Amino acid sequence: MDATIKDIARIVKVSYATVSRALNNKHGVKPETRKRILEEAHRLNYRPNAIARGLVKKQTHSIGLVIPDITNPFYPEVARGVEDAAQEAGFSVFLCNTNWERDRELRYIELLTSKRVDGLIIAPVSETTETLQRFLRSVPVVYVSTTAVSAHESYVTIDNVKGGYLATELLIRTGKTPVAFIGSEEDSHTLQERLEGYKQALKDYHQPVDERYVRFGDFKRETGSRFIKKMVLEGVKPKGVFGENDLLAIGIIQGAKEIGLAIPDDLAVVGFDDIPFASFPEISLTTIAQPKYEMGRYAVEILLKRIGMEDTGSFPRQRLILEPNLVRRKSA
Amino acid sequence: MDATIKDIARIVKVSYATVSRALNNKHGVKPETRKRILEEAHRLNYRPNAIARGLVKKQTHSIGLVIPDITNPFYPEVARGVEDAAQEAGFSVFLCNTNWERDRELRYIELLTSKRVDGLIIAPVSETTETLQRFLRSVPVVYVSTTAVSAHESYVTIDNVKGGYLATELLIRTGKTPVAFIGSEEDSHTLQERLEGYKQALKDYHQPVDERYVRFGDFKRETGSRFIKKMVLEGVKPKGVFGENDLLAIGIIQGAKEIGLAIPDDLAVVGFDDIPFASFPEISLTTIAQPKYEMGRYAVEILLKRIGMEDTGSFPRQRLILEPNLVRRKSA
DNA sequence: CTGAAAGCGCTTACAG
């Protein structure tokens, strides 16, 4: 159906090696010949078959982006960052949503390696990357927004401990004690880091660490709302809350308002991520910003460097830990 | 590096045709032989090379999704819909952000056809699909959220006229007249349809159509805010506004509040799209909901049907126009 | 049930 190199060769009456050379701007083709070939290619609406080329060059110029859910407001910017950077380098990106399912993550990785992507960027579902190793032997990968990876892998992430510290410190210094922590799943590595920052700040400022002020659920907005109400109902009454992420934090604000608490006077709230609508005047959430778009870009930069190397295995891991940034708005 | 069919053939001492058959569950391989092949494949950590297979079968099981910007809250759900549906059918999806640039859109389409995607789902930058035609001859495409395509193409979209009508009608019936219209770019086909619905409703309810109440800018939140303030400053004082999309509508609300208008009493606002945070209590935007996720799913369903056909050209176009749904919240 | 051969659309030494 589509025109091939052979069609052009036949018409122009040269070998298809010559056509290939002309099309790829290789030196050593008579200008006259090259011109005729290019014209014919254009006339036939010729599109090089990247699949065929990929087979011989063993490079597909495609990478895979494996994330939990593009619908979660944290990821679109990351995705945009990787797509932009990839595109600039001539790479395409496969988008895969694992829906936080380990199985689906595994299947995607298998599928992508079958499609011979040149590399993978993964925001893993959970922290056990062990099962993945088998599939990942042959392809370079850089992880994003997690540090819980095996010793020889690359990643780009943020300093979660410091972020947690900054959030908590703000609350303490503005007199919003006791300060509570509401987080997602307890065994999440990310959560543990942010929690560590929280505890560290409490210690540094001589505040007691009271487990009643620390709750784990999931990362949904409703959960934040439910938890703060429950807390207050139980007589545990924080003056400040650090929500492990913005969705949770927004939920906390909403729940607090429902039971008549004024933000930030009765309850100050700080989140984490700085998702797009955190900055809306109606929300105006004080939060720890992550450079999401840049994380995406950096991830592909690191990945691309590895793709260039023939011996992927020996390439030194590269780990980028970005700085969190406290964005002060009205909720704290 | 990676094990191939030949490696297996050599070790098991059969031809590689047999290995291929065994691996693909073709009938006519002695169970004993098949077993040995499968075992060896597993031992070698064999991953079939989808690129090579794609070359011979002329099917890559990949599709391209070309949208303006995944960071725009309308698209993540659409993308998730197409990704879910594609994945269920064994297809992978390339994500491409055109950033509303016609050039970039064109380049992506060229790139994707080079990669021999089996099909394309496009939310086009603008309505002139003419330039695209050249690249799109050989690959099936279904458009999403636009009706402005050439006569023989497929699309899935929403009834924008009806949506505009519903929005305006609500405003009129709740006494919020005069009702203004604030939209993005005037030459956008989508805008024109929604505007048509607006005008139709005004006519049906015997309201004057006054051009001073109709403004065009872009689709940004800030624009909505600026426009409503400007309108009021000019002495044009609507009681209700239909914002062509939610971002605009939210901006309108914010701008209105800034100049002391109470929502919805002084000014009632209805948007279009029902993006995720329209439902947040702080926003509580009345809006015309689009079934975004389903639009994505339907688009791949239609696409997949076409991909199955050998003669793509003769396959009848399929056009799906979904129903808009008025979601009543607090802003109107 | 299995093998030899051709071919998918390209690239790349190797000759000339």
Place this chain on the structure above:
DNA sequence: CTGAAAGCGCTTACAG
């Protein structure tokens, strides 16, 4: 400057 040939990793008639 150009061509003949081999090969990338597979699948698929065609024989046997």
